[in-house]
Amino acid sequence: MLTYPNAKINLGLNVVEKRPDGYHNIETIFYPIGLSDVLQVEVSETCTDYSFSSSGIQIDGDPEDNLIVKAYHLLRSGYQFPPIDISLIKQIPFGAGLGGGSSDAAFMLETLNEMFQLKITPGRLEKIAAKLGADCPVFIKNKPVFATGIGNVFTPIKLSLKGYFLLLVKPDIHVSTPVAYSMIDPQKPEVSLSELILKPISEWKNVVKNDFEKSVFAKYPEIENIKNTLYNMGAIYASMSGSGSSVYGIFESAPPKTEVFQDYFVTGGELD
Numbered sequence: 001m002l003t004y005p006n007a008k009i010n011l012g013l014n015v016v017e018k019r020p021d022g023y024h025n026i027e028t029i030f031y032p033i034g035l036s037d038v039l040q041v042e043v044s045e046t047c048t049d050y051s052f053s054s055s056g057i058q059i060d061g062d063p064e065d066n067l068i069v070k071a072y073h074l075l076r077s078g079y080q081f082p083p084i085d086i087s088l089i090k091q092i093p094f095g096a097g098l099g100g101g102s103s104d105a106a107f108m109l110e111t112l113n114e115m116f117q118l119k120i121t122p123g124r125l126e127k128i129a130a131k132l133g134a135d136c137p138v139f140i141k142n143k144p145v146f147a148t149g150i151g152n153v154f155t156p157i158k159l160s161l162k163g164y165f166l167l168l169v170k171p172d173i174h175v176s177t178p179v180a181y182s183m184i185d186p187q188k189p190e191v192s193l194s195e196l197i198l199k200p201i202s203e204w205k206n207v208v209k210n211d212f213e214k215s216v217f218a219k220y221p222e223i224e225n226i227k228n229t230l231y232n233m234g235a236i237y238a239s240m241s242g243s244g245s246s247v248y249g250i251f252e253s254a255p256p257k258t259e260v261f262q263d264y265f266v267t268g269g270e271l272d
């Protein structure tokens with residue numbers, strides 16, 4: 001079975017408070033985008049448990065630590081299904097705040113559920129996904145949502161960026177999520193993001209913020225430069241996604257072709 005685990009961007013992100021368990025309560029809007037990996041899972045004719053191979057962008061770390069493999073082990077411990085061969089084409093940069101690994105894991109859970117008719121409900125799948133990472137559960141419904149808690153409590157929102165254009169830029173900087181959280185001084189926002197996002201997109205620039213930007217920009221001015229360049233190119237709204245290092249611009253029409261980002265990973269297109 002072939003699936004295309006997609007990335008997300010965060011539209012606004014408030015880090016509200018640190019919790020006793022070390023995690024942080026946040027407010028954010030997750031918006032799925034078209035950039036995706038390719039995940040193939042087939043019943044294996046050769047192995048007795050599972051095989052995993054990965055091509056495309058080379059993922060650091062041990063393959064056993066890949067979130068896809070962790071998702072596999074999580075279901076294997078509670079459900080019966082035959083041996084499988086898993087292959088991934090990695091196209092979503094990691095250390096980018098795009099949730100690529102989380103999406104791979106969520107799609108892996110869904111694939112196994114569907115291929116082997118495990119009959120796990122979407123609600124239960126979200127709970128299983130939460131064991132793999134805070135960003136994982138959102139990829140089960142995979143719709144724009146307002147999220148609270150550690151990013152796992154969802155309220156549907158009526159928000160469509162259909163017809164707008166995205167330009168996404170990822171410099172060659174890996175921002176580690178735990179390190180990014182450790183640099184933040186959490187603060188309850190005066191006005192909730194769920195209200196601010198109802199304003200016209202042209203006003204987001206002045207009110208919708210990502211709390212990670214302050215400390216990440218201070219450490220890596222190059223990332224702030226990308227955001228400024230996107231505004232200079234005519235973006236109606238620009239922001240770092242999640243804990244970085246990717247930065248996106250939202251445009252009312254196709255952004256002008258430019259050489260300025262030639263050293264970076266760049267993607268984009270019309271939004272859904």
Ligand SMILES: C[C@](O)(CO)[C@H](O)COP(=O)(O)OP(=O)(O)OC[C@H]1O[C@@H](n2ccc(N)nc2=O)[C@H](O)[C@@H]1O
Nearest residue numbers: 022023024097133134135136150151177178181242243
């Ligand atoms: C920055 C975001 O991408 C915004 O969507 C997410 O909050 C990050 O989610 P993620 O990468 O899935 O994070 P996890 O793999 O669950 O956690 C990695 C580390 O980030 C920190 N972490 C993560 C999520 C959260 N709400 N509070 C945290 O403090 C914790 O130190 C945790 O050990």
Ligand SMILES: Nc1ncnc2c1ncn2[C@@H]1O[C@H](COP(=O)(O)OP(=O)(O)OP(=O)(O)O)[C@@H](O)[C@H]1O
Nearest residue numbers: 061066067094095096097098099100101102104177
């Ligand atoms: N399938 C996967 N794709 C990408 N990274 C993975 C995957 N499985 C495990 N990882 C690990 O996750 C790390 C990236 O996590 P990090 O939270 O820093 O980045 P991110 O861009 O916010 O991505 P995500 O939200 O998917 O975790 C990588 O360094 C890699 O070791």
